[in-house]
Amino acid sequence: MGAWAELLRVSALFTVPGDALAGAAALGVGPNRGTALALGSSLCxxxxxxxxxxxxxxxxxxxxxxxRPIPSGRIAPRSALTAAAALTGAGLALSAAAGRRPLALATALAATVWSYDLHFKHTRGGPAAMAAARSLDVLLGAVATGTAAAAPVPPETRISGGTGERAARAATTTPTARAALPGAVVMGAHTYAVTSVSRYEAHGGSTLVPLTALAATLGLGALGALEQRTAKGSTASARLLVTALAGAYVRTAAKPFLHAALNPSPPLTQRAVGGGIRAMIPLQAALAARAGGGATALAVMALVPLARKLARKVSLT
Known part of the structure; x- marks a missing residue:
């Protein structure tokens, strides 16, 4: 079990649920059956x-x-490949249960993941492929949530011209996934920065890449806080929450990026990658809070101590 936990990097799993939840929050819709299916698909x-x-x-x-588990002989290569295929099938099956549009997005996500691992990882297109995967993950949560929210009007409410029918139709109007695009782009940008740094974690040697990642982190954090402060209709408590979450994101990622830039050794570069991965959780929470999902944001942040505790036993990278 320990070898499989290491192979699957289970401590990094806590960075996944926030994608679907941030996507759902962007629609102004609470988590529903579609969100749960998207979350399960994303995890797989x-x-x-x-x-x-x-x-x-x-x-x-x-x-x-x-x-690592495979070169050390603790897990056979064939077993790892079989697990990858089985988990991909499970992920697509869960998205299919959410509807055709979620299945289409999950298929694109799976294709991106396999393309990255088998081809793009060691090319210049690697960071872009990984960024696309994170962005698609956010959109999957939005589309699956919107599909479930667009349930047919129950027969008992179909009172011709009555208040029941109008209310039911208003409540089941399909939210557009376009609202989740800004959040998907933000998650993609952060992922691009982290993946760029990860290319040096084995041998180190780059000062410019972690420095660029640091600049991107500061820019994304400042943009999120500034956007919320100037947003119309947002309450003081909502603005404070987004600012606090944006600050948590910057604190988590910026310091290890700075250390890796000052001393681009493999250990510090690996810590920078780990910090960038952990920072995804407060970033997802900030995106959810910015969309008005304060409760969702707090639920996402509740994953932080769990991720920190498990990361002490299983490395993120």
Missing amino acids: LYEAGMALNDWADRDEDAIDRPH
Whole structure:
């Protein structure tokens, strides 16, 4: 079990639910059945990518990371590949239960994950592919939530010309997933920065990349806080919450990025990648709060101590 937990990097799982929840919050709709299915699909596809990643990198890891589960002999390569295929199938099945549009997005997400691990990871397109996967994950949560919110009007409320029918139709109007696009872009931008840094975690040596990631972190954090302060109709408590969450995001990612820029050694670069991964949780919470989902944001932030506790046992990278 320990070897599989290490292979699948289970401590990083806590960075996944916030994607679907932030996507749902962007629609102004509370989490529903579609959100739960999207969340389950995201978790499966994320873990499929983790298993496939180690399978694809097994020869490289035998040199740079001989302690990893596959090169150390604790997990057979065939078992890792089978797990990746099974988890991908499970993820697509869950999205199919949410509807055709969620299935289409999950299929695109799965294709992006497999393309990254098998081809793009060691190319210049690697960070862009990983960023696209995170953005698609946010949109999957939005589309699945919107699809479930657009349930047919129950027969008992169909009183011709009556208040019941009008209220039911108003409550089941399909929210557009376009509202989730800004959040998807923000998550993609942060992921691009983290993935760019991760390309140096084995050998280190880059000062410019973590410095650029630091600048991106500061920019995204400042943009989120400034946007909320100038938003019309937002309450003082909502603005304060978004500002606090944006600050938590910056604090989590900025310090390790700065350390890696000052000393681009493999250990500090790995810590920078871990900090960037952990920072996804407060960033997702900030996106949810900015959309008016204060309760959702607090629920996402509740994952932080759990992620921190598990990261002490299983490395994020």
